[in-house]
Each structure stands twice: as structure tokens, then as C-alpha cells.
Amino acid sequence: MAEQLDQFEIAVEQIKKAAKILNLDRGMVEILTHPKRELTVNFPVRMDDDSVRVFTGYRVQYNYSRGPCKGGVRYHPNVTLNEVRALAAWMTWKTAVVNLPYGGAKGGVVVDPKKLSRNELERLTRRYTSEISIIIGPEKDIPAPDVYTDSQTMAWMMDTFSMIKGYSVPGVVTGKPLSVGGSEGRGEATARGAMYVARAAAETAGIDTRKATVAVQGFGNAGSIGARLFRSELGAKIVAISDSKGAIYNKDGIDIPKLEQYKARTGSVVNFPGTKNMSNEELLTLDVDILVPAALENQITEKNASKIKAKMIVEEANGPTTPKADEILFKNDVMLLPDVLANAGGVTVSYFEWVQDIQSFFWSLDEVNQKLERVMTSAYRDILPISQKENIDMRTAAYAYAVKKVVDAHTARGLWP
Numbered sequence: 001m002a003e004q005l006d007q008f009e010i011a012v013e014q015i016k017k018a019a020k021i022l023n024l025d026r027g028m029v030e031i032l033t034h035p036k037r038e039l040t041v042n043f044p045v046r047m048d049d050d051s052v053r054v055f056t057g058y059r060v061q062y063n064y065s066r067g068p069c070k071g072g073v074r075y076h077p078n079v080t081l082n083e084v085r086a087l088a089a090w091m092t093w094k095t096a097v098v099n100l101p102y103g104g105a106k107g108g109v110v111v112d113p114k115k116l117s118r119n120e121l122e123r124l125t126r127r128y129t130s131e132i133s134i135i136i137g138p139e140k141d142i143p144a145p146d147v148y149t150d151s152q153t154m155a156w157m158m159d160t161f162s163m164i165k166g167y168s169v170p171g172v173v174t175g176k177p178l179s180v181g182g183s184e185g186r187g188e189a190t191a192r193g194a195m196y197v198a199r200a201a202a203e204t205a206g207i208d209t210r211k212a213t214v215a216v217q218g219f220g221n222a223g224s225i226g227a228r229l230f231r232s233e234l235g236a237k238i239v240a241i242s243d244s245k246g247a248i249y250n251k252d253g254i255d256i257p258k259l260e261q262y263k264a265r266t267g268s269v270v271n272f273p274g275t276k277n278m279s280n281e282e283l284l285t286l287d288v289d290i291l292v293p294a295a296l297e298n299q300i301t302e303k304n305a306s307k308i309k310a311k312m313i314v315e316e317a318n319g320p321t322t323p324k325a326d327e328i329l330f331k332n333d334v335m336l337l338p339d340v341l342a343n344a345g346g347v348t349v350s351y352f353e354w355v356q357d358i359q360s361f362f363w364s365l366d367e368v369n370q371k372l373e374r375v376m377t378s379a380y381r382d383i384l385p386i387s388q389k390e391n392i393d394m395r396t397a398a399y400a401y402a403v404k405k406v407v408d409a410h411t412a413r414g415l416w417p
Helices: 007-022 026-032 081-097 118-132 151-165 189-205 221-232 256-266 280-284 323-331 345-359 365-390 394-413
Strands: 037-046 052-063 069-076 103-110 141-145 213-217 237-243 246-249 276-278 290-293 312-314 335-337
Touching: 007 026, 007 081, 007 323, 007 394, 026 394, 037 081, 037 118, 052 069, 052 081, 052 118, 052 141, 069 081, 069 151, 069 345, 081 103, 081 345, 081 394, 103 118, 103 141, 118 151, 141 151, 141 345, 189 221, 189 290, 189 312, 189 335, 189 345, 189 365, 213 221, 213 280, 221 237, 221 256, 221 290, 237 256, 237 280, 246 280, 323 335, 335 394, 345 365, 365 394
Parallel strands: 069 103, 069 141, 213 237, 213 290, 290 312, 312 335
Antiparallel strands: 037 052, 052 103, 237 246, 246 276
């Protein structure tokens, strides 16, 4: 029977796996496997040619036992409610893993942003924000950037919400430009957090990062910054990189700053001088010390997991590995640092931004990075003993750790009425 790759079903399976370890009763499992609130909105937008199109958007608040909901907003033609549910669930566990006082949420609009002008994107963003304004706010649910949204999108969202309220509310979203309440360090937070976790894990695994080889699947924001940081701060050699059009390889290492310039000029990493072209699939099975999936979901599956030669996998992307692949990798002694831990740097610095906005007191880049390093390494050191004691993979250990935090909060609060 083929492996089921529906994202929400994967999310539910992961929760149930953790629930067994924690011996949770059926009622608690029911609560944990159902989103708290889902909002679907269909809204008209006036296009540049004066025509009107109706778009569909979602905002799912999965669980807020530990505090206000937190999660990004993505613009993509393939956004579905089930995908948003899964991402909201993962945000719930991700915030708990790094011990942030948040629940999990996610939003999305079914749209191909590449086919819209800047003005159309602004109008779409403002209308979507107004439609979901009934459930977001600094004390309720704080959106952030995700796929094909950025700091400008967040500035539009913040301004729209503020216009509705009649006063500036910078804390309603995170990932904003510095000029309107953004935080230093937010742009590279996801990649930097992954680098801090990888450094801590490398010490545990006996990997000398100064001699390590690294393959990075994906050369977007997280992947490109991650490659640069693994090279500059860990001393690792980046031997392979890919984007949506293909992958490149050089056993002697790839010059990341030059590659960034090349991609900006040509639109792809493919055919970068001094490298050999290969497929994304080939990149995943290279004989390297560290593999960094920083692209899309479901990249490592039961079909290719047994071919993985990396000693360590650092998931910068959300959901790149399926449950059956997890089992194969664990059996083969591949140390996997799961997305709920490895890429939690983004939401951690989003939390820092929210705190700074509420206080109207801002921190330096060094302060942000020092606090981020402390949060990420502490989370790793909390989860590793669970994996070792229970003889389970790091994802299951992270889920058990996070689910227990949510269960403890829910139990302390009780049921109302």
C-alpha cells in the first residue's frame, strides 16, 4: 500500500504517536487532533483592468491553551484548508518545543502572486486582512510571513488592521520592516536557528563541522542564508545546492556569495560555473555529513529514505520527511533534527518582535542572536534525553515534549463550561 502523503493526516499521525508515549486518554487525543477554529473567507478584489475577481482565503487557529495563536500566511495557487490545518498544528508544537507562550495558527490565500501586480497584491492583502480581522490581534492571533509573503505584506496587514482599530497596532503581525516595528535579525532567524541546533547536535554526534560536507535542497531565503551561515559560522563545506530548476555539485565546495549573485542574474543555480548539474533527487542521496532540506514538503519518503547517506538531516523546510521515511532513517542511525525544532528560529524571533512591539523597547542584533541561540540550544538539550531514554527518533521526542506542554496547559485550565 502506498504511503499516505496528505499533510493533515501526517500531522494527526504524529500527534497520535506522541500520545501513545505519553499514555494520553482518548478524550485528550480527540482535542489534540482537531483544530480549535477555522475561518474560510471568499472576498472580491478589484484588478488593475477594473474587473473583479473573488479569492478564497483561510485562517486556522489550531490550539491556544498556551497563549495567543501564532503562524504565517502563505499565498499559493495550491493552498488548501487541509494544508493550512496541518501547518497550524505544526505551529502549535513548534511554539511549544521552544517554550514560547503561544498556540499555533496558519493562514493562506489561493492565489498565484506571480500573476498579480504589486497594486493587486496590496488590495488582496488588505481585503484578506479585513476579512480575518475578527479573529486576529496581538492578544488573539499574530500572523507572519510564509510562502510568497514578506515584510511588505506584513506592513500592509498591520496598516489595514490599524486603520480598522483607529490607532497603530504594530504587534498584530511579525516579520515587519524595521521602520514599522520589525525586529533585528528576523530575516535570517530561521536559518540561524537551524545552524545553532545543528552545531549543538554535531557535538553530540561527533561531527567536526569544520570538516563537514553539506548539501542544501532549496536556495530561497532559508536555504541561501543557511548555506552561508553553515559555511561562515560552522566552517562547513557546501558541496551541493538546488532550487526548483535543478541542483549543482562541486566536491571542493561552492562559493555561496558568488552563487547568490549568479542566481539573481540568471534566475537559477543551474549551470553555475565550476559545478556539475544534477537533479534534486540526486542531491538528497549524496554522501555528505549534513543534509539540509530547505524546500518543499514530502521530499524524503519511503521510496528514497533508505538511499540517504547523510549522517544528519536538518529540516529547514516544513514537513520534508514523511512518517515512514522517519522510521527508515531512525533504523539506519541517521540523526534527524525535525522541522518543529530545527526551523523554529523564525517563530522565536517573531516572538521577540512581538515582545518588543508590546514594550516599545527594541533590542540590538547581538541581543537578538544571543537570545535565539539560548532558546534553540536549550530546546535541543531538553529533547535529546527523551530520544535517548525512550529510544525514539528526535521528531517523536520533540512531539512528545511539545504535546506534554500543551496537555499540561490544557489540564491546568480545564474545560469551560
